[in-house]
Amino acid sequence: MSLNQDKPLVVAGVEYQSRLIIGSGKYKDFEENLSALEASAAEMITVAIRRVNLGQNKDEPSLLEVISPERYTILPNTAGCYTAEDAVRTCRMARELLDGHKLVKLEVLGDQKTLYPNVTETLAAAEILVADGFDVMVYTSDDPLVAKRLEEIGCVAVMPLGAPIGSGLGIRNPYNIRMILENASVPIIVDAGVGTASDASIAMELGCDGVLMNTAIAEAQNPVLMASAMKKAVESGREAFLAGRMPRRLYASASSPIDGTFF
Amino acid sequence: MTMEISVNGKQHKFEQDMSLMDLLHALALTEGRIAVEVNGEIVPRSQFAAQQINHQDKIEIVQAIGGG
Numbered sequence: 001m002s003l004n005q006d007k008p009l010v011v012a013g014v015e016y017q018s019r020l021i022i023g024s025g026k027y028k029d030f031e032e033n034l035s036a037l038e039a040s041a042a043e044m045i046t047v048a049i050r051r052v053n054l055g056q057n058k059d060e061p062s063l064l065e066v067i068s069p070e071r072y073t074i075l076p077n078t079a080g081c082y083t084a085e086d087a088v089r090t091c092r093m094a095r096e097l098l099d100g101h102k103l104v105k106l107e108v109l110g111d112q113k114t115l116y117p118n119v120t121e122t123l124a125a126a127e128i129l130v131a132d133g134f135d136v137m138v139y140t141s142d143d144p145l146v147a148k149r150l151e152e153i154g155c156v157a158v159m160p161l162g163a164p165i166g167s168g169l170g171i172r173n174p175y176n177i178r179m180i181l182e183n184a185s186v187p188i189i190v191d192a193g194v195g196t197a198s199d200a201s202i203a204m205e206l207g208c209d210g211v212l213m214n215t216a217i218a219e220a221q222n223p224v225l226m227a228s229a230m231k232k233a234v235e236s237g238r239e240a241f242l243a244g245r246m247p248r249r250l251y252a253s254a255s256s257p258i259d260g261t262f263f
Numbered sequence: 264m265t266m267e268i269s270v271n272g273k274q275h276k277f278e279q280d281m282s283l284m285d286l287l288h289a290l291a292l293t294e295g296r297i298a299v300e301v302n303g304e305i306v307p308r309s310q311f312a313a314q315q316i317n318h319q320d321k322i323e324i325v326q327a328i329g330g331g
Contacts, residue, residue, distance in 0.1 A: 023331030033329065048330025051271040051323065052297060054290060062295050064327050079330050089303075093325050096298035096305050165331070214331025 006242060009210050011187055012103055012135035012156040014073070016043045019204070020234045021075065021189065023214025024048075027223065030066035036217050037067065040227035044073040046105055046214065048080070049094050074098060075137065077105040082118065084108060084125035091129055104129065105159075105191075105212075107139035115165040115192075119146050123153065130154040139191050142176040144183060151186050158184065159191035159212060162203060166215040168195025171202050181207045197226075197233035204237025205245070266318035283314035283322075292324060299324050 008015040021044045027033035037045055045067060064074070076094035078087040091104045108125055110118035117140050129136050130153055137157040138150050147158045160180055163169035170193060171177060181188050187209035194200050194213040203211045211234055220226035266279045270290070277289065283306055287293050299306050300323040306314045316322070 024329040025331040027329060030329075046331055047327040049298075049325050050328050050330075052292060052326045054271060054273070062326060063329055064296050074327070076327065077330055089300075092305055093298040093300065093323075094327075096307065097296050097325065097327060218331075 006238065009187060011044075011137065016073075016210075017041075018043050018231075018234075019210040019238060020200070020230055021046065021210060021212040022217055022227070022230075023212070024063060024067065025214050026218035030061065030063060032223060033063075033218075034066055035224045036227035037072070039224045039231065040217065041231045042072075044075050046075045046077045046212070049076055049078075049090050049097065069098060069101075073103065074101065075103060075105050076101075078107050078125075079109075081108050082110070082121070084121045084128065087121070087125040088128050088132075091134055092132075095134070102133060103135045103137065103156075105137045105139065106155075117141050117161070119143070123149060126150055126153045126155055137189070142173050142180065144176060144179040147180040147188070148183050151184060155186065157187040157189055157209075159189045161192040162190045162199065163193030163195075165192040167193060168199075168216060168219075169193055170195055170199040171206070174202065174206055177203070177206050177208065194230075197229040200230050200233040201237035201240070204234055205240050207241050210234070266316075268316060268319065269321045271322070271324055277316070279318070281316050282312050283316055284311040286316055286322070287311065287324075290324075295326065297324055297326050 008017055009019050018041050020040055020042045022040050022042045023046045024033050078090045081087040081090055087108045106125055108118045108121040110116050126136055126138055136155045138155045139159045140146055142160040150158050162171040189210040189212050190203040190208050191212040194216045200211045217223050217226045264279045265276050267276055302321050
C-alpha cells in the first residue's frame with residue numbers, strides 16, 4: 001500500500017493520476033517532445049491551432065500522429081489570441097479538429113512583451129465558451145477576485161500565472177496563489193512561470209491542484225531529464241502539502257533531547 | 264472560368280465549380296486532422312463534399328502544432 005492516499009486530479013469529470021500538464025512548444029522535434037512527455041508521466045498536453053503550411057511535405061508526420069489523442073488528453077490552447085473573438089474562433093476550430101473535443105485552454109493575451117492575460121477579454125471569452133458547451137481551463141492573472149469570477153462563470157479549472165509565460169521566474173506571488181486557493185472550488189493549476197523543479201514543488205506545496213509548464217522543460221539543456229525532474233517535483237510538492245509542513249520558527253529547536261546528557 | 268479564392272491568407276486561382284473536398288484534394292490536404300472555415304464559418308468534415316467553393320471565398324485550414 002502506498003503511503004500517499006491522494007485523490008486523483010479531476011478536471012471536467014475526468015480523473016488524472018498526474019498533476020503535471022506539459023506543453024508541446026519549443027521542442028527540437030516531435031520525438032524529443034514525446035520522450036519528455038513519457039518521462040514527465042503527464043496525461044495532458046497542450047497544443048496550438050495554426051494555419052496548415054500549404055507547401056509542407058506531405059510525408060512529414062503531424063504532431064497528433066506522434067502524440068496520440070487516443071493515449072493523451074489533448075488540450076488545445078488559444079495562444080496568440082488578443083481578443084475574445086479570436087479565442088472563441090480558435091476553440092471552435094479546435095473542437096472540429098478533434099472531433100467534438102470540449103476541453104480547451106483559454107488564454108487571451110494583452111501585450112506581446114509581458115504576455116500578461118487580458119482579463120476583460122478573457123472573461124468575455126469564458127462566458128461565450130461555457131455557454132457554447134466547452135470545458136474551459138483558463139489562464140489568468142494571480143488576482144483572486146478574477147479567479148473567483150472565472151470559476152463563477154463555469155470554468156472547469158482556473159490557471160493563474162506564477163510569473164510571465166516563458167520567464168522561468170518561479171512563483172512570484174505565493175500569497176496571491178494562497179488567496180486564490182482558499183476561495184476555490186475548482187482545480188487551481190499554476191500555469192506559466194515555472195523555471196525549475198523547485199518552482200513546481202513550491203506551487204504544489206502551496207496546495208495547487210496541478211502545474212502546467214512548457215518552456216521549463218523544452219528549454220532545459222536536457223529536456224527529457226528535466227521532464228523526469230518535474231514529475232518528481234510535482235509529486236513531492238504534493239506529498240509535502242498533504243503531509244502538512246512544520247511551522248516556521250525564528251530560532252532553533254533542538255532535535256536531540258536535553259535530558260540525559262552525561263557532560 | 265477561373266475564380267480567385269483566398270486560402271490561409273494567400274490568393275489562389277482555380278477553375279470554377281469545385282467543392283471544398285476538391286480543393287483539399289488539389290492542395291493535397293486529405294490526410295490528417297484539419298479543420299476548415301469558409302468565410303468565417305466552420306464546415307464540418309461530413310460537409311466537405313457538399314460545400315461549394317465560390318469566387319472570393321476566404322478559406323482557413325488549420326491543424327494542431329506544438330504550443331504551450
